[in-house]
Amino acid sequence: MPTITPLTHRQNILKTVFFDKPDYIPMVFHINESCWDHYPNNALNDLMAEHKFLFPDYQKGPGRAELDYQIIERIGKPFIDGWGCTWETAMNGIVGTVTKHPLANWDNFGSYIAPNPETDSGKGPHDWNEISKNLASAKANGQLTMGGLRHGHTFMQLADIRGYEALMFDMFDDKPELAKLIKMVEEFNMAIVKKYIELGVEWISYAEDLGMQNGPMLQPKHFRKYIKPSYERLIAPAKKAGCIIHMHSDGHLHALIDDIIDGGVNAVNLQDLVNGIDWIKNKLAGKICIDLDIDRQSITPYGTPEQIDALIKEEVKKLGSKEGGLMMIYGLYPGVPLDNVKALMDAMEKYAFYYSSL
Numbered sequence: 011m012p013t014i015t016p017l018t019h020r021q022n023i024l025k026t027v028f029f030d031k032p033d034y035i036p037m038v039f040h041i042n043e044s045c046w047d048h049y050p051n052n053a054l055n056d057l058m059a060e061h062k063f064l065f066p067d068y069q070k071g072p073g074r075a076e077l078d079y080q081i082i083e084r085i086g087k088p089f090i091d092g093w094g095c096t097w098e099t100a101m102n103g104i105v106g107t108v109t110k111h112p113l114a115n116w117d118n119f120g121s122y123i124a125p126n127p128e129t130d131s132g133k134g135p136h137d138w139n140e141i142s143k144n145l146a147s148a149k150a151n152g153q154l155t156m157g158g159l160r161h162g163h164t165f166m167q168l169a170d171i172r173g174y175e176a177l178m179f180d181m182f183d184d185k186p187e188l189a190k191l192i193k194m195v196e197e198f199n200m201a202i203v204k205k206y207i208e209l210g211v212e213w214i215s216y217a218e219d220l221g222m223q224n225g226p227m228l229q230p231k232h233f234r235k236y237i238k239p240s241y242e243r244l245i246a247p248a249k250k251a252g253c254i255i256h257m258h259s260d261g262h263l264h265a266l267i268d269d270i271i272d273g274g275v276n277a278v279n280l281q282d283l284v285n286g287i288d289w290i291k292n293k294l295a296g297k298i299c300i301d302l303d304i305d306r307q308s309i310t311p312y313g314t315p316e317q318i319d320a321l322i323k324e325e326v327k328k329l330g331s332k333e334g335g336l337m338m339i340y341g342l343y344p345g346v347p348l349d350n351v352k353a354l355m356d357a358m359e360k361y362a363f364y365y366s367s368l
Contacts, residue, residue, distance in 0.1 A: 011055040027254055027276050035330055035367055037358045038339040041063045043083065048344035059353055071186045081226070091133050092125025095170045101344075109292040111173040113128045116187050124194050127201035131211030132160045134166065138205060145209050157206030158215030158256070160197055165228065165237050166218045167195050174227075181232040188236070196240045203244055213254040214242065220270070221261020223284065232266050242273045249274045253300045256301070260284075267293065277301050279339065282325060283308060291328045295336075299353040300329055304354070311346045315353030322357035323364075 017025065017033045027031040039061070041054065059070040083105060085108075086352040099106030113119060129135055145155050162170065168191065169177045180188040181282035206214055220227055221298045228237075245255055257270055271278055282290070294300055302325060304310065309321050322338075330336035340354060 015165065018152050019191055019316075020152055023154055023337070024254075026337055029331075029333040031295075031332060031336050032334045034362045035326065035364070037064060037338040037357060038337075038363045039355060042103055042341060042343050044087070044101050044344055045342055047102055049348065053348055054089045057348075057355060061355045061359055063362065064355055068368065083110050090322065092130035093132065093171055094122075104343075106163065106239065108170045111176070112171055113171045114176065116185075119120075119153045119191070122194075124198045127198050127205070131202070135147060138209075144242055145211060147161075147336065149210075155209075155211045156213040156215065157209070157211040158213075158217065159202055160217075161258075162314045163199050164192075164195060164197060164218060164240050164244075165220060165233075168192065171181055171195075178228065179238055181228065192236060196243065199240075199244055203248055207247060207251045209252065210251060213256060214248045214265040215256040215258065217256075217258035217279070219260040220266055221259055221263045221281075221292070221330050223262060223285070225262050226266050227261070230269070233266055234269055238272070241270075245273050245275070260300075260303070264289065271298055277337070279303055281305070287325055287328055295329050296331065296333075299335050299337065302329060302338060304338060304344075306341060306343065310350055310354055313350070315349055318350055318353045319357045319360075322354070326364045328364060332368065 014140045019036075022032045023035060023036050024030070026036055041058075043055065057068055058065045058068045062068075082179075083099055083103050085099060085102055088109070091097060094112030095108045096110035096223065097106050098119065105208070112349070113122060121309065125132060128138065141157075148155050149322065168188075172180065179185075179187075220233070225235065249255060254276045255274055256277045256279065257275045259270060260281055262284050263270065263280055267278075267280075277299035280296070281303045283305045284307070290300060290302075304325075305321065311315050313321075325338070326336070338358065340358065342351060
């Protein structure tokens, strides 16, 4: 019998995205920084140490060092980003909300300028030399090289600058200033996309939230008029360079999904129960790689371990296949019982290999 060499993590992701029979379903378990203020640190450390598949590089130590929260994530410490938006949070480790919008009045637009993409990500400083070193290290270690725009790069950025209500009126009124602001934001974003392409990344993410609990945050016709054209221009150079295009949005996306994935998107990250597992299956399964965002609203915080196991199994069976096309991610935030955290980690590790065992 010939020896079968297991795929590397990078190879497995690529095979998943391109429906080329991966060894397992890629699973990501992200622990938000706020959790280290909420849970006993030794309990989280123990869970990470017990789940080597989810945390392969974790080395258990005597305790979790105190986190150096970013300034935008500290209670009582407002932060003004490069766009002039004032951020405040109610919980350490949780990105807050914009409480002061720099262009709440268009009268200030004449003197308004974008941050410098050479030194600013749009939500804080970044160092391209350091980013370049990290990408080179990832490549040398056989990892997938990834880049992307900050979360909330276009629509949400416009809402942060203008205020959500003002932005909605701008779209309804077709304000000429809005087109100029969109161009300014797009030029900033394009500089970052092109820099990542120059650095040779294989994967570029375009992440922002467009959905609410029961529908989109803006009318589909306004998305198509104001936001989608910018998306398409930002994706085009990455697509031409052969990058994998990853799109993300939280919320209910039924009215926007066709427009979101149009233009060559390879993988889309969307929420499970908000959109409906069966709807996702009928609409996307087998057609585009689904990067499934696991429920954080009902079953994982309020259900039983048995219900959590059943949820992950259902999602794997309905949305996955031996060919691939399914990745899964869970973001842990305060409020989920530790027994449920363990049950979720257990289920993700177990069902990651569901198709390889068939």
